[in-house]
Amino acid sequence: MGLNIHGEGFSLLLCLVLVSAPGAWSWSKEGHVLTCRIAQDLLEPAAAEAVQNLLPPYVDGDLSALCVWPDQIRHWYKYRWTSPLHFIDTPDDACSFDYARDCHGPKGLEDMCVAGAISNFTMQLMHYREGSSDRRYNLTESLLFLSHFMGDVHQPMHVGFTSDKGGNTIDLRWFRHKSNLHHVWDREIILTSLADFYGKDMDALQEDLHKNFTAGIWSDDISSWGDCDNLFSCPVKYAQESISLACKYGYGGVTEGETLSDDYFNSRMPIVMKRIAQGGVRLAMALNRVFGEHNQDIPRPT
Ligand SMILES: *[C@@H]1O[C@H](CO)[C@@H](O)[C@H](O)[C@H]1NC(C)=O
Ligand SMILES: *[C@@H]1O[C@H](CO)[C@@H](O)[C@H](O)[C@H]1NC(C)=O
Ligand SMILES: *[C@@H]1O[C@H](CO)[C@@H](O)[C@H](O)[C@H]1NC(C)=O
Numbered sequence: 001m002g003l004n005i006h007g008e009g010f011s012l013l014l015c016l017v018l019v020s021a022p023g024a025w026s027w028s029k030e031g032h033v034l035t036c037r038i039a040q041d042l043l044e045p046a047a048a049e050a051v052q053n054l055l056p057p058y059v060d061g062d063l064s065a066l067c068v069w070p071d072q073i074r075h076w077y078k079y080r081w082t083s084p085l086h087f088i089d090t091p092d093d094a095c096s097f098d099y100a101r102d103c104h105g106p107k108g109l110e111d112m113c114v115a116g117a118i119s120n121f122t123m124q125l126m127h128y129r130e131g132s133s134d135r136r137y138n139l140t141e142s143l144l145f146l147s148h149f150m151g152d153v154h155q156p157m158h159v160g161f162t163s164d165k166g167g168n169t170i171d172l173r174w175f176r177h178k179s180n181l182h183h184v185w186d187r188e189i190i191l192t193s194l195a196d197f198y199g200k201d202m203d204a205l206q207e208d209l210h211k212n213f214t215a216g217i218w219s220d221d222i223s224s225w226g227d228c229d230n231l232f233s234c235p236v237k238y239a240q241e242s243i244s245l246a247c248k249y250g251y252g253g254v255t256e257g258e259t260l261s262d263d264y265f266n267s268r269m270p271i272v273m274k275r276i277a278q279g280g281v282r283l284a285m286a287l288n289r290v291f292g293e294h295n296q297d298i299p300r301p302t
Contacts, residue, residue, distance in 0.1 A: 026071045026086055026148075027155050028187030030194065030202060031276055035151040036064035037206055038280025039287065047284075047291040050128055054140045063147060070148040082145070084109075085117035086152050088239055089162040095247040097159055097239045099232075114153045118235035118286075121146040125290045147283055153235055154279035156271070157185040157250050159242035167250060173259040184260060185250060189272045192265055209277050218274060225281050238282065245271060 026032065040063045043051060052061045059065040073079040074086070084105035090097055097115075105112025111120065124142040152158045160166030160182070167181030174188040198204040213222050228234040249271055254260070 026068075026158075026186060027151050027276075028190055029068050030190050031155065031186070031272075032067040032071075032148060032151045033064045033202065034206055034209065034276050035154070035279040035283060036067040036147050038209060038277060039147070039150075039283035040064065041210070042281065042284035042288075044288045044292060046293070047287045050291040051143065051287065054128075054143045056140065063143075066144050067147050067151065069144045081112075082117075084112045085114055085145070085149060087158040087160070087166055088113045088115065088243075089166070090159060090243055092161045092163050095243060097236070097243045099236050114149050114158060115235040115239045117149045118146060118153060118238075119231050121149070122231055122286055122290060125287075128291060146286065150238075150283040150286065151276075151279045153238045153242060154275040154282075155185060156242045156245035156275065157182050159239045160246050160250070167246075170254070170256050172254070172257060175259070175261050181250065181254060184264075185268075185272065189265060189269055190276075193269055193273070209273060209280075212273070213277050213281060218277060222281065225278055226285055234282075234286075238278075242275075245275070 027035070040048075040051065051063055055061060055063060055066065070082060070086070074083045088097060088102055090102050099115060103113040103116050104110055110116075121142045124137040125139060125146065127137060128139055157167045164170050165182070167185070168183075170181040172179060172181060172184075174184055175192075179188055194200050194202070194205060198208070212218050228237045249268055254264075
């Protein structure tokens with residue numbers, strides 16, 4: 001039963017898992033939902049149709065309903081191999097990401113990190129256009145993994161230092177409650193924004209994000225978000241951006257045990273929001289390219 005994504009059983013299971021796993025290591029549910037909603041809105045017809053076809057019927061064509069799925073199954077026996085794919089550990093204080101040096105899982109398994117996973121699942125989805133005769137991959141899973149990991153690679157602290165597990169062991173307070181540096185970036189900043197500025201309304205936040213990359217603060221910047229050459233170099237670039245941001249704004253100025261409040265929130269919120277938007281826009285670009293007519297490369301700016 002646990003492995004069946006179709007039907008009521010899975011939905012119920014999904015709810016139970018969501019309730020019982022508050023500490024997942026990933027953008028909060030909200031972060032992933034926003035990334036996927038932004039992406040799905042930007043899909044061209046061919047990609048929109050492919051996504052629709054790959055999703056199980058009970059989500060009614062809504063990709064964002066399953067964007068947290070990879071967090072829910074990562075501890076299941078069958079999917080334990082996916083656990084290292086959510087992040088990258090870089091050497092302490094190096095503030096850089098080097099694919100050959102850093103992209104590996106436990107026991108040095110090559111490519112087992114979030115950048116390698118994005119290339120992997122993008123490549124698998126390229127088989128979609130060959131038709132359903134190719135059963136090597138489960139393309140529904142490939143789509144959900146790609147959509148989730150595109151979010152994760154944009155969360156700066158998912159490309160963090162090895163010894164503190166991306167900030168997970170740096171305990172501190174977020175306003176009045178206990179948290180840690182990783183969680184501040186996964187969820188606290190997003191949840192505080194939602195509560196303070198958007199009346200906890202995800203649609204309102206999504207609209208504001210959309211406005212900011214179409215006509216607002218990021219509208220000049222957005223054409224450069226697609227600047228990278230291919231399947232392998234694009235996720236490497238996203239990961240390099242993340243570790244730079246993690247060093248400067250995540251770890252920067254933070255001492256274990258301190259209380260983070262307004263100053264940290266106000267200065268970091270714009271970064272979190274931009275990363276969510278970038279994740280969404282780039283996921284759309286990848287899917288449009290993969291399911292479109294010319295599916296050889298990840299998009300270049302046109
Ligand atoms: C593909 O994966 C999904 C999610 O794990 C599963 O529900 C579905 O049955 C799989 N499809 C095939 C053809 O194995
Ligand atoms: C790529 O996906 C396959 C499953 O389809 C998996 O066995 C392999 O470990 C994955 N590799 C990476 C780097 O994600
Ligand atoms: C959108 O941009 C405005 C500034 O024009 C800023 O105040 C707001 O926080 C931004 N919203 C998001 C979600 O980034």
